[in-house]
Amino acid sequence: MLLKPLRTALAVIAMTAPVATMAADASPTLEAVIAAPHRTPEFVARDVWRHPLETLRFFGVKPTDTVVEIWPGGGGWYTEILAPYLRERGRYVAAIQPVSLPQTDDYARRGAERFRAKLASNPAVYDRTEVAEFRPPERAASVPPGTADVVLTFRNVHNWMEGGYEAAAFEAFFAMLKPGGTLGLVEHRAAPGTSREQSIVSGYVTEAYIRALAYAAGFVLAGSSPVNNNPKDSKDYPEGVWTLPPVLRLKDKDRDKYLAIGESDRMTLKFVKPTH
Template sequence: MKYVLALLLAVALAPAHAALDWESALNGEQRSAENKARDSSRHPRETLEFFGLKEGMTVVELSPGGGWYTEVLAPLVAKDGQLYAAHFGMNISSNGYFRNALGGFLQKLAANNDLYGAVTVTQLAPPAETTVAPAGSADLVVAFRNIHSWMRMDSLDATLAAAFTALKPGGTLGVVQHRAPSGDDLSAMAKSGYVTEAHVIAAAEKAGFKLDARSEINANPRDTADHAAGVWALPPALRGAEEDRAKYEAIGESDRMTLRFVKPA
């Protein structure tokens, strides 16, 4: 009985997770009006809450690109947590796109050291560079709309394995990805940017993850996922015929799956 009472008292006195500063994350000066305008399509707060983000976590963002989500994540975790940004490898000098993307991202961080000073940039360039964070250190790994890119580079398995290694037992992998209709083959998925849920789930399970939950937070039933220019026909890229611009703007951003996986404890 004494043990039970002591346990209940310990739980009652345990510090609660601090409330996340969503106001600074979503409306702070680090975000441009253009980036804020994408919130209605990308639902960053709802998405990160679905993934279980809490104050003080160690988070890894895989392939952060220009840093759209980094701008949101940094003020949420930097105070008491840690954010790893696993960007392109520093040694991929032969690819101008990779070089420019990484350079732009580093410039963004350097321009606001107060906000991004606690962000650690690591390298994700399989097979040579796959240590996205110290092994077993991360509470949450997130991947936003880049599964198709890893498929094209034949690095999906290695990337998911890197995420699995970085996570603590019981940690979470959160994935948002453009969603293809069932039945699309691998070459069509890699080319269009749309990937089937079945393929993402199978790849994550192959890496050792277990599917924990799905959400329709980022679904868009207006998107038929059959555009000649693939997902890039839609905003914000809007690649393709100018006469179709109004049609694609009316569709909005892509239909997306939102999946939560766990690393078994």
């Protein structure tokens, strides 16, 4: 007589349990992690612009990989996907800004604190996340050399350009990776011919400049994907890329216009560290 209620209870538990409670010899699929209930609803709403499934598949991220994500941000958008995906058989290292350095501003310090609080809030998902520090040249080697299968960075190159250490950042990625390892990069794409100075102000970087940084560090281009392209983005806004969602720096001014454009046009590039 109790069999049917028991089955019902077990079904409810299975649907609501975190992805990370799977057997130790199993890993959730990317599809399962992306659909899991632990993800922040506001983040899920941005999947239409960030395409996490297609992006991570393009980069070739496997559940057995050691993955270093550079500057995941206080919200940890990709952390919500990568941490449970790699939890059972891989390794996820979140390389955040070092709060102890005087160069780290208050915004970055608050973001680092918020990120650590996020990890502590859900140990069933984030308990195996490793936190490292990254800000070259002072903390470029927080991740031991030759230990990563994949280094990922999303929309950060313009920040390193503002700090003047973008070349050092790419050199650090190259050092972190094993031979044959992958650097997966997404960045706001500037129109060809945009100067370095314009990129720092606008947040948009030319693909040619990023390729040059990668080649100078020793990487080889393995491919590019159109998955995060947005042809509606004209890249000529009064507050640069931050005019568009999700920031919407102009607030209510022309809000519907910018919402209709959507998030920025982004390059999605895959580089590889040669094996010899």
